[in-house]
Amino acid sequence: MSSIELKAVEKWFGNIQVIKGVDLAIEEGEFVIFVGPSGCGKSTLLRMIAGLEETSRGQIMIGDRDATAEPPSKRGLAMVFQSYALYPHMSVRDNVGFPLKSAGMTKDVIDAKVGEAARVLKLESYLDRRPKDLSGGQRQRVAIGRSIVRDPTAFLFDEPLSNLDAALRVEMRYEIAKLHQTLKSTMIYVTHDQVEAMTLADRIVVLEFGKIAQVGSPRELYERPANLFVAQFIGSPRMNVMPAGGAPKAEPPPVAQSLGIRPEHIELVEAGQGHIDGTVDVLEYLGADTFIIMACGNAGQVTVRVSGDTDWRPGMSAGLRFDARHLHFFDKDGLAVSASG
């Protein structure tokens, strides 16, 4: 059984509470991603699951047993570190085989399992190299190889791709997705990269200051953010947020304090024709799209996405028409309120 459940776990470093009571149930085979701004406690939470950090309060259940007091070696989880944490003095073969060797397996078994892992991860031709002779992506694959040989209950990943360059990141992301499809194991993955979170996760856990801000599928989070924090955190460029009073034509519900709309849900029309008016401040040409940053008086700066070959130029003024189906409203605590409410 490889489900994992966190029950009101807390983490204190001295007097500072870093994880502030997290409840979370992770199903067997699920791919769960923790995201959140830097310092929000993603790594800490992951390390608590791994057993590398003590759980100050609460319980961690792995399968049916309470693993809160177990040392890492007993939990049967595997972890892939951001720094890869390969053993620099060992060959790839020994790195991958190390967990088996620690467990006292015979050489034959080790060789067989290492060979199998190397095949899956296309590492066969590097087995005798040292980590320092590998590229970043290969190293990451070795780290993954080391974790899969043991058939762990679940995989833990702590920002596994953040040390890679953009192109490699895309490639490895694809491979991890494939790996999950193949192994169908539970995976918990920490990242601060939205794209990774959106593309890989079955469910995303957004953390804010040690608390869960929202849990849900990528689409849920993007389309129905539970609060202002998640709304602004997910999506790039981020959602435009303005005072609810700044765009009166959008007809906000009475409790709404602010209104949010994503750049792709705004259409530029003639001045006066939209919900609000603004002047083009800066154009950010990105090829496929152009983001137009509009100065909109009370409503502040609003980013609008238009196609790459736009004719808008700085200084022009325009009206912004909001797509009513994609308006988000938030009350004074930042919680989402439905448009009809």
Added chain:
Amino acid sequence: MSSIELKAVEKWFGNIQVIKGVDLAIEEGEFVIFVGPSGCGKSTLLRMIAGLEETSRGQIMIGDRDATAEPPSKRGLAMVFQSYALYPHMSVRDNVGFPLKSAGMTKDVIDAKVGEAARVLKLESYLDRRPKDLSGGQRQRVAIGRSIVRDPTAFLFDEPLSNLDAALRVEMRYEIAKLHQTLKSTMIYVTHDQVEAMTLADRIVVLEFGKIAQVGSPRELYERPANLFVAQFIGSPRMNVMPAGGAPKAEPPPVAQSLGIRPEHIELVEAGQGHIDGTVDVLEYLGADTFIIMACGNAGQVTVRVSGDTDWRPGMSAGLRFDARHLHFFDKDGLAVSASG
């Protein structure tokens, strides 16, 4: 006169040639950005302009004079470093005022200029802090402040934003754009971030292995890449490239070896209706858009951009229709050939 001209400059580190003959004329007031993959020589070229690296061959003209043999202090340029390179033992005020002090200006003049710079960069309230007590963005502003007080001939930036987190990077990018609008000085900017290059530059210089691959405005580079390297380098996700023979319906010119098309210029239609057919392999949901990675037989993997709320699911098959106006063809050396040629 703040134009800068490079005439056949080369740089050798021992026997290794890092810059392989670069000719480039930068107009007064222009914002030029060097991009290229890591290690292609961007920083080296910038440092040669600054005088921090010797020019092995060729000439560097600043204004009308030959500055090749001048030490950095004589060239009158200002540089902003990736690591900010603030003087950790001085307050912000002293950091910003340092170039003036070295130039022997009186205290009054220094105070006035520092005050002015601080105002422009909104640093007034931090003037007495030490660099270590500032956030990354503030530090970067101090570094910029230090370079603007001197009214330099030109500004050199070496990846000034790459140590900042995503949100701050967007903000600082906006501020640098504003700064260029205000000061109208010549700026040379190194980055490996495409978005920065596309949004900030008047002209982009794409470097490949120490040689210029293409020089042009962002739009030129995006729409009319001169070669395969630039085509794939600019744009994200990158341009799909397939053998010209893989999509015979696109009617490639005879010399063309390969065909490129950007993800946003492909439309998904019923199987058999497009230029080629493929099956959906992976969906990458990103909120506003979804990228669909299609397996297309001979043509390999092709990425297609569709809107966020798409109904395509892995395993479905579809036809891909290419927008004929945006097809790119390349010959066997990777050079662009026009569709009609």
Added chain:
Amino acid sequence: MIRRGNVTGPVLGALWMIVLSVTVAVAMSFATGQAFRPSIALSIVWGAIAGGALVTVGRGRSVRLGILAALVIGGALGFGPVLVGPETSLASRLFGSAMLAVSFASSLPSILEEVKPGILNRHEFEGAVIRFLTGFGYIFFTAIVMIPFYVMVMTSLKNQSELIQNPLDFSIDLSKGAELFRSYDELFTQFNFGTYLFNSFFISVLTVFITLAFAIPGAYAVARLRFTGRAAFSRSILLIYMVPMIVLALPIYIAFSMTGLRNSFWGIVMIYPVTTIPVALYMLQGYFRGLPSEVEEAGLMDGLSRLAVIWKITLPLSLPALASVSLYVFMIAWNEFLLAFMLLDDPSKFTLTRGIASLNSSEIPRQHLMAGSVVATVPIMALFLGLEKFMTKGLTAGSVKG
């Protein structure tokens, strides 16, 4: 076999008891001068029983108290792990066995924390062994480091005959008051130690300044500037660092003898820095290399010349390193013995180490010798403890040299 709780427990218990009983016996002997003697056999018996009990019965409060009480009583009755001589006073006998009992009963349970009766897995077994070794290590190192210093200080406070009568008795008769410090008093009043102290200090400080004046530019050039021969140069620093002093001392001695620099203050001040410059060069260049070159380049871009960059940017940034180097150089100069011994004849020019050497050779009581040693040791120790961070850094940076 050994990885069974009911074997591991007694074995570790016995070993730990041996360690503690030796420690207590030595400590009590040194403190009181009375006869204490660890019995290995009894230690094994006691330790094994206690270890067995902790593993099988449990680590409850009652078990610990039981062990504690049994040890105190056993010690007092004379069959504890530490045996005492007949003339040992009751108070110290009780104190000794209480000390042993408390330390043992409080530490063994935590050593055996994870040990349970059945078969142990690797982690539990190794954990226990490691805790045992850790305890042993702390005792061992503290003992070997402290004992010579303890002996040094205590000897300086006692007179010859007291020491000969019982070399173990380091107890101090506080009623003697200031008389205890008689040897120190005599060192300063009769043996000129005030002058030596001043000489040592003065020479060391001068050495530090001269060394820095030479080493900073040199180290900077080697660390930062590109010139042909740089690699060779930076290697030869290491090589020079390896020439033994005694080999140099001989020609230096000859040259100094022939030029009249021997037996002179300035001769010493000239020669000390040269012994420290390679060290300082080596340390500083390492540090300069580690400084971000971009900060210096920023200085260049801001219109400074190289020299100005060194002065206004590199040096202020290197203050911690300069402090480390200075301390280290100070220590070398302060502790230097060979050259002072060979080159100085005249007591008015002696450094402290030379002064101590002169205390050794005569009919001067050894308490003076030890008092002299204390006088030489205390300042450098005080400096060291006060500036521990810098010192440690300095040591790590350059002091493979010994």
Added chain:
Amino acid sequence: EELRFWTTEEQPERLARQEEMAAAFAESTGHTVQVIPVSENDLGTRATAAFAAGDLPDVIYHTLQYAAPWAEAGILDSDAATDVIEELGADTFAPGALNMAAMDGGYVSVPVDGWTQMIVYRADLFEAAGLEPPNTYANVLAAVDALHNPPEMYGFVAATKIDENFMSQVLEHIFLANGVSPVGPDGVIPLDEAATIEVLEFYKAIAEASPPGDLYWDQSRSLYFSGNAAMIIWSPFILDELAGLRDSAPPTINDDPTSTDLAAATGIVTNFAGPSNPDGAAWGDVRYFGITSDASTDAAMEFVAYSMNEGYGATLAIAPEGKFPVRRGTAENPTEFADLWATLDVGVDRRAPLGDLYDAAMIEEIVAGLDVAQRWGVDEGQLSAASAIINSQVINRLVREYIDGERDAAATVAALNDAIAAVE
């Protein structure tokens, strides 16, 4: 002028007295004297080094062993010394002491004082055990047999620390006692094998009756004072502390550091005989003032003359128990200084004349020793060859190796002969 004076009397209280004398000299002549203590073990190297460097002091207070070698090496200005002796009157000096310093018709240094080495023993224990005084090899060995009972009582405390002059002195004494000498009238000669083996065996026997370790005067005195040694060899300098007059080296045989009990229980022997030399011999040491060749000669001569004349009393008073006058008097009063000496107080923390502390007979035995005292090479006129051998410490080393069992007696004699011959 500013004179520099090296002295081996470096104990603080003795130094203080020398400084007093120097001050008195300065008062009477205007030449100031800087008194510089040099430990006896370093004296040889230090002097050679200073000579090489050309910064010798003006006057050195040194032992006999250096007199001849230094004169030859050019360190000492024998002409100056001869002049001083002539000025004071050669006939006012004890002839033995003067002879030891004679060379080429002059004198290399000016003799100052002397003493004889003594076997100090526990007369009370000897009496109780019915033993003869330890004045022969046989008597010593008998006493060792009877009294050796370590660790309470060691039969003897031999000298075994090979880099200490003390060991050289003790060994020379034992060799002399059996009539063995490495020099003859024509220079170095081989040691007499049979007699040398007797010496070696005797020495090994007493070394085995000694505690372990590198022993020299320090342990000898400590053990004797604490009542753990039956016999030791020492100089008369021990006489004051033995009587409890010095706090830094008190007798610890009982709880009273000022006790004279130990002194009362002590006997001494100066003339010692081995089986091959029934007459025996005493070992004497004479100390000299050497005027160096770098000296401001005239002032240095004045200083030496002063110390031997007006200041002689003060010179002897530095430690009268070990400084017997070698200048007995002046031309006018031939016994002036001998008489003065007898009245000088010994001791440091407490003071008393020797006569109050010991039997007149015992003092007589000590003083008389100086007249018959011998050294290798003195009679043969080969003092400098003998000194070179002693200073090389080869005898110490080889004897020590013999004691440690590295080779047997005959092989040791051979090795000794080789080593001695090798010292040029």
Added chain:
Amino acid sequence: MADAVPPSGTGPLAKREARLAWGLLAPTITAVALVVILPLLAIFWISVKPVKLADLRAPEVVLREDLRGGPEVAGDEATIRYRLRNSSQDQPILAVSFSDVIPIGLVVQSVDERCTLDGRNLTCAFGDWEPGYRETLTFPVLVEQSYLDSGQSPQDSEATIEGRSSNVLTNDSFTLENFARIFNGEEFFEVLWVTLFYTVFGTIGALLVGLFAALLLNKSFRGQGILRGLYLFPYVAPVIAVAFAWLILFDPFSGSANALLIQMGVTQQAINFFGDRPLALIMVTVFEIWRYFPLSFLFILARMQSIDTDMYEAADMDGASPFQQFWYLSVPQLLGILSVLFLLRFIWTFNKFDDIFLLTGGNAGTRTLTVNVYEQAFAISNIGAGAAVAVVIFGCLLVFSLFFLKFISREEGL
């Protein structure tokens, strides 16, 4: 690329930089050359010269002059006496002569045949002098009143002496005897063996003990800094102080260590730790270990703390036990620093002088090569032989250093 060859020569910026570099290095180079290179050359020179300590002073003619006979009134007879000698016992002086001025009022009656008197100027020439040669010249004089009035004495006029002598240090006599002497016999091999024993065991011991200490302190806890400081004491304290403390602690008579051992029944008789072979050698080695374990400890600790903790966490996750982690992870990681330390410490221990010199003075079978330098040069005053030993040491070091540099270029760090 038409000309894909690197440009030859250096550019103007590089030239300027190199000039500055040499400028900054100049004082250091001069100082080091003066005090390291020059002495090293001197050592080689001296090692083939028959030099004794006393030879450092060139032979010279020593002259003393006085007036004998104590003239009191005019007309008294007196003699002026010149005593001269060659200060050296083994070097001749060539073409000795001196000249002096006779004071007013002394009328010289007769003159030695080797001398000429011209007015009051006396000049004597002697030819060559053997080593140790002495000469006494006497001139009878008649004293006049003017002499008694002037208050002058003959010594007041400084005689000028001439004579040629050669200095062993600079002349062209060379000898291999120094080397013959030190390589002679078993003694040299004993010294070599002692040196090697001391060096090898001292180094390894200090490394192992240091490793243990580093393992002990490689965790953060309160008081860790203090303990670390404490464990560095042996290294930081002046060697002379700790050496004497050890001597006193292990003294066979009144040392506490012996008292303790006897009391505990380990031994009956006091042990002479620093005086007996082979115990003395073991003890000086133990002292070396004791004194220098802090260094290895410090370096190993620094290296340990720079090891990525991630690696140990990964091992934890992989289920490795503490000993497995130590053996499979820590030891291989530390191998680099351990071998660098071993080599460096090996060289330094090889060079060690003070410690042994202070503890045993090289006696009781503890004489190492460095102590032998001192022994030969100063105790026996044979500078040439001392230099020869120094040359041997230097040769060994050169070999070690080559080895070391070869090695260190492979190891990063340090």
